[in-house]
Amino acid sequence: MRVAVKVSELTKRFSNNIAVNRVSFDVKFGEAYGLLGPNGAGKSTLLSMIIGVIEPDEGTVEILGGEVKNPEIRSKINYCPQDPALYDNLTGLENLMFYSGLYGITGKKALERAKRLIKRVGLEGYANKPVKTYSGGMKKRLNLAAALINEPSILILDEPTTGMDPRVRREVWQLLNEIKGSDRAIIFSTHYMDEAEVLSDKVAIMDSGKIIVEGRTEDLKKRYAPKPVISIELLNSSDQHKARKVLDRYLEPGDIVVTDSSIRVYHEDPDTLLPQISLDLFKIGVRIVSVRIVKPTLEDVFLRLTGRRIEEN
Amino acid sequence: MKTSVIKALIVKDLKETFRDKNAVFWMIAWPLIWLVLTAYILIPPGLDQPKSMSLGLINYDVSSSFPVNGSVLVRALEEAQYKGVKLFNVKIYEDRASLIEDIKKGRIDAGIIIPENFGENLTLGQAALEVYVGAKSVQSAQINRYMLEKFIEEFSKVASEEKITWMMKFIPEEYVPLDIVERFLRGLAKPINATFIEVLPEALISREAWIGWYTIGAIGMTMLYSGLNIGSTALLEEKQKGCLRKILASPTTPSELILGKILSGILSLSVISVVIIVFGVFVCRAKIYWNPLRVEHWVVPAMFLVLASLSLGMGSILSLGVRSVRGASSLSVSLGLILAFLTGIWFPREWFPEWMRVLAYYSPATWAVDVIRYVIVFEAEPAEVAHYIIGATLTTLVVLFIGIVIYEKTLRKYLER
Secondary structure (H helix, E strand, O other): OOEEEEEEEEEEEEOOEEEEEEEEEEEEOOOEEEEEOOOOOOHHHHHHHHOOOOOOOEEEEEEOOEEOOOHHHHOOEEEEOOOOOOOOOOEHHHHHHHHHHHOOOOHHHHHHHHHHHHHHOOOHHHOOOEHHHOOHHHHHHHHHHHHOOOOOOEEEEEOOOOOOOHHHHHHHHHHHHHHOOOOOEEEEEEOOHHHHHHHOOEEEEEEOOEEEEEEOHHHHHHHHOOOOEEEEEEOOHHHHHHHHHHHHHHOOHHHEEEEOOEEEEEOOOHHHHHHHHHHHHHHOOOOEEEEEEEOOOHHHHHHHHHOOOOOOO | OOHHHHHHHHHHHHHHHHHOHHHHHHHHHHHHHHHHHHHHHHOOOOOOOOOOEEEEEEEOOOOOOOOOOHHHHHHHHHHOEEOOEEOEEEEEOOOHHHHHHHHHOOOOOEEEEEOOOHHHHHHHOOOOOEEEEOOOOHHHHHHHHHHHHHHHHHHHHHHHHHHHHHHHOOOOOOOOOHHHHHHHHHHHHOOOOOOOOOOOOHHHOOHHHHHHHHHHHHHHHHHHHHHHHHHHHHHHHHHHOOOHHHHHHOOOOHHHHHHHHHHHHHHHHHHHHHHHHHHHHHOOOOOOOOOOOOHHHHHHHHHHHHHHHHHHHHHHHHHHHOOOHHHHHHHHHHHHHHHHHHOOOOOOHHHOOHHHHHHHHOOHHHHHHHHHHHHHOOOOOHHHHHHHHHHHHHHHHHHHHHHHHHHHHHHHHHHHO
8 A cells, every 4th residue: 555644753842842752654545544642642733743734843744755835735635623623604615615715626616515525414404504503513524524625635633523422423433434445544633542443444542742552453452452351440549559459369460450440450261350359359348330341442552551541631 | 826725715704704793893883883973963064154143132222313323233233144144143132131041041142232322322432232142162152252253343344434434524625635534534443454365175165075084084993993903813813713724734825824814804994995985975975086087096095005904914913912812802993993093093183282193193004094085085186195105105015024924923823832
């Protein structure tokens, strides 16, 4: 597969803080590349450098074999910001016509394309209504339509479903899965591990401005969280030390991750272990809210690598 | 420079601006309200006509047989005119008390009591006349007093002429040459016979021309605060709406964005100017003379362009110190109105004390507004105000250049935050 985006040693500093620290990765055509990490990990700054609105202090971004500053290359990419970049006093159709004008698409062609996209995101009944009358979900969908106005070869999305209710999130995921294709590369940032798992072919987990691990979702899970997980929620986080002592009897230290009132235990045979540890915890007076056996997720990969949960940040 | 980008930015900005009720109020409704108030309160219909006053009269000199007497004075008052307008609306009273009562209650402006033997005293010596002037306000008292003083002064001269004619009958012809005596006496009565000719600027004589003056002032005032507002919020608004990064992630360059913003600002201000002029001319009856066939008259749209660019440039400088769109708007409107009021754009600079006029003398916005007024209200030749044209244009170019540099810096700052 051809490389669509090549990021090499990208670094950005703000005052004394390194927002992005020597980040490198490639994204190929047909690939959806997810940047997963907590807020403040440097994902948005990294995306801003990729789209060329922030100058990196070091490193390079190569898009379609050229520089992102090249207007011809810029006309083949598009960016979907986290908060809808829309004008409330303009209608949905007018918003899309405005963005098409920025890409040099005008007249009938622009109108046809805008109408087609409005239909595709399910807003045909609202095309001529001012955006200020739209719900949050409708704005998100229109925002996505605006990012497709130039039929981009490279689509960059910053937290595409943040703040959406679960139903709208699923709609957006479905839409993004539909627009994936061999002639398009997608890069998106997210702090939702389920989103990263559903959408990405390849994921890079970021923390403190660095990519701490990168690879295919299943590969990462196999490598960093190969065992099933027993997820235990304690009633009182103050019980975590007592609980830890019990768990240490059965498990290697690396197979236990404790964060506040939540404990994740990695074990080959959770069905056998679960009754034993539940009983022991009960005996020493540790009160449990819930206990369940789950499949490992990217959250577990992040937990194993950083000792923190993504959403805690 | 891609025209589709500039066009898209202009169309979007114009739609956004003129669909925003708050913006429409400040950019269109507010100046029109001021214009109407000015046209019908500050310059009410009839202001350019001579003033006439209501005058109460009591004439106790009814039986006088002398040539100039109380009845002659009453008739003269009733018939006095200036530019075809009757100066005194005379009402005859029977007694002093009711006349003074009506003055006190403001029913009449002034009153004159002609005493008994007025004609005889006037002919043979010095006649007395009681004049009561109403003082509803300091201004009206001054005007009424001045009108009556001038009338009595003129009437005294006429009476003197009549006295001379009457006296000449009693001088023996053989005593001295009568023509010499007569010339001498008439000279005593009226030593200087001055002829007063009013010379006023042709265009300012009429009320319509005054409204024209204020129409241009309304445009100047609106351009100032709207330009400051548009200029100071142009990029900040895009940032707050979250659109700045998306625009600059497209093939749009920062220069195109800034140019699009400046042009859309100029177009918005042009639309406002046209609306105010049309309203001024067709609703308030402003007299504005602009002939597109006269090449020199194209200095007027050029000066509007200068004024718009100047206020946008000043707005971009203002953007350095603002943090929110709301704050920028409040600051722009306040600053714009203060500047318009203090620099001779809305109020004539002659109304201010000398030390305050300095602002008007050195304000390039006032220079541009004055050029427009000179050409389309006073019908002057642009060459007469060439120094203002050059001054306003050069200052605008400098301010606009500084503004563009600031925009570029602000843009970088916004993107990195």
